[in-house]
Amino acid sequence: MFDPVCPSDLSPIRVGDKWAGMIIRCLEQGPRRFSELRAPLRGITAKVLTQSLRGLERNGLVVRTVHAGPPRRVEYGLTPLGRSLLEPMAALCAWTEEHWDELLDARETAI
Amino acid sequence: MFDPVCPSDLSPIRVGDKWAGMIIRCLEQGPRRFSELRAPLRGITAKVLTQSLRGLERNGLVVRTVHAGPPRRVEYGLTPLGRSLLEPMAALCAWTEEHWDELLDARETAI
DNA sequence: ACGGGTGGTTACCGGCGGGATACCGGCCGG
C-alpha cells in the first residue's frame, strides 16, 4: 500500500522543516529580504533561516534573487509552485483554527 | 507575527510524526487492528507503530478500543476529529500529485 | 506440550534537526 519510496518523503507537504510553513506565509504578500524574514520569525537564528531557505529553494518553492548593488540586496520570493501551495496550506490553517478547542481538550484530558 | 506559542507547535498539521499521515489514511475505511495496520505500513516496527498510535490518541485523532475477549481484539479507529482531518489532507495529496513533475524537476536541477 | 499469532514493552543506539555562539567580508555613515 505504501511502498518504501513513499510520496511523503519527497513531498514538501510536511512542509519541510520546522519553519518552512511560516516562511512561506511570510512571503505571501511578496518578496522579502533576509532580515525582513528574521524579524517576524521570532527566535530563528541566521543559520537555521539560511538552512530552511536553502531547503525551500531546493524544492523549488522559493527563489533567491540578488539585486546587485551597491547596496546589495538579497530577496526571497515564492515561485509559482510555492504560491500554489498557499491554497492547501490555507485549508490546513482553517482546519486548525476550527478545531482548536478540541485539540486543546484532547491534549489536556490525555496527560 | 508568529509568537513563541505558535499554532504549528500544537497543530497536528505536520501531521505528527513520520507515519501518522499514513496511519490516518489507513483508517479511512474504518477501524483496524494493530496487525492490520502493521501489514500495509511496510517496514514499521511494533514499537514505532505503538508510539505513533499513542501520539495520535493524545491528539484526539484516534481511539483505541479493546473488545474484551477471548479472543481479545484491539482496534484503532478515527475519531470525528481525526475524520475531519481527511479533507484538508486530501487537498494536500491532490496538490502533491498535481505538482509531482515540478517537484522532481526542482530536486534534480538543484543538486 | 509446543509452536504460532496477537499486542505489546524495554533497553539500547545512531543520525540529524535545530539552537547557541562566534566569526566573517562588504558597505555604509559619522
Place this chain on the structure above:
DNA sequence: CCGGCCGGTATCCCGCCGGTAACCACCCGT
C-alpha cells in the same frame, strides 16, 4: 578610523525520532 547593519558561514552541542533486538503474557490449535 570606528562602529553598525546586511547576509551570511563555521563549529559545537544536545535532544529527540526512529530503528534494532530482545523479551513478554495471553490465547489458540494440534
